[in-house]
Amino acid sequence: MTAAIQRLDHVNVRTAALDAMAAWYGRLLGLEPGPRPDFPFPGAWLYAGDRPLVHLVGTGTAPGADPDDLRIEHFAFAASDLRTFLARLDAEDEPYRLRRIPGFGIVQVNVRDPDGNHIHVDFDAAEAEGLDL
Numbered sequence: 001m002t003a004a005i006q007r008l009d010h011v012n013v014r015t016a017a018l019d020a021m022a023a024w025y026g027r028l029l030g031l032e033p034g035p036r037p038d039f040p041f042p043g044a045w046l047y048a049g050d051r052p053l054v055h056l057v058g059t060g061t062a063p064g065a066d067p068d069d070l071r072i073e074h075f076a077f078a079a080s081d082l083r084t085f086l087a088r089l090d091a092e093d094e095p096y097r098l099r100r101i102p103g104f105g106i107v108q109v110n111v112r113d114p115d116g117n118h119i120h121v122d123f124d125a126a127e128a129e130g131l132d133l
Contacts, residue, residue, distance in 0.1 A: 010055050011075045013117060018042055018058035020114045025054055028094055028111070029077070029121070053077070074118035076108075082127035085109060100125060100133045107133065 015021045022044045025031045031046035031054060042058030079085060086109065089096050097110040099120075107128040108120040 008053070008075070008077075010051075010053050011072065012055040012057060013072065013113075013115070014057045014059050015115050016059050017114055018044065018056055021056050022046065024114050025056075028088060028092060029119075048077075072117050074120060076120045076122055079121045079123055080127070082107065082109070082123040082131075085121060085123075098128070098131070098133050100128065 013021070022033060025046050026033070031048055033044055034047040034052060036043060036045040036052075036055075044056045045052040046054040046056065086096075089109070089111065094111060099108045099110060100106075101108060105125045107123045107125050109123070110118065110120045112118055
């Protein structure tokens with residue numbers, strides 16, 4: 001018998017900008033810093049409720065000089081309250097791109113964190129009624 005995958009547990013992101021990354025994930029995605037094992041390297045675990053969804057690992061070097069040389073192509077979160085999220089991004093003057101996923105009832109809000117990692121936050125398409133996509 002094999003275990004069935006049920007949900008995304010966490011994403012591990014290496015960064016040379018640990019403080020800026022933790023602040024961005026808190027400010028724009030609402031994740032909160034929380035307990036982290038006493039690893040012998042710098043880092044932060046960022047929580048949604050009681051789940052540590054993003055694990056940041058501090059490194060001494062930037063991911064790469066080429067912006068296309070990213071550690072992760074993308075990761076995604078499921079969310080609700082699309083308009084509040086868009087208002088937060090607009091208030092922070094954070095660039096984003098909206099995309100309706102045909103046939104799946106999902107609207108994605110695509111953003112990039114301070115290191116350039118692609119993240120999409122997925123909402124039920126019904127929340128996008130009346131928005132220009």
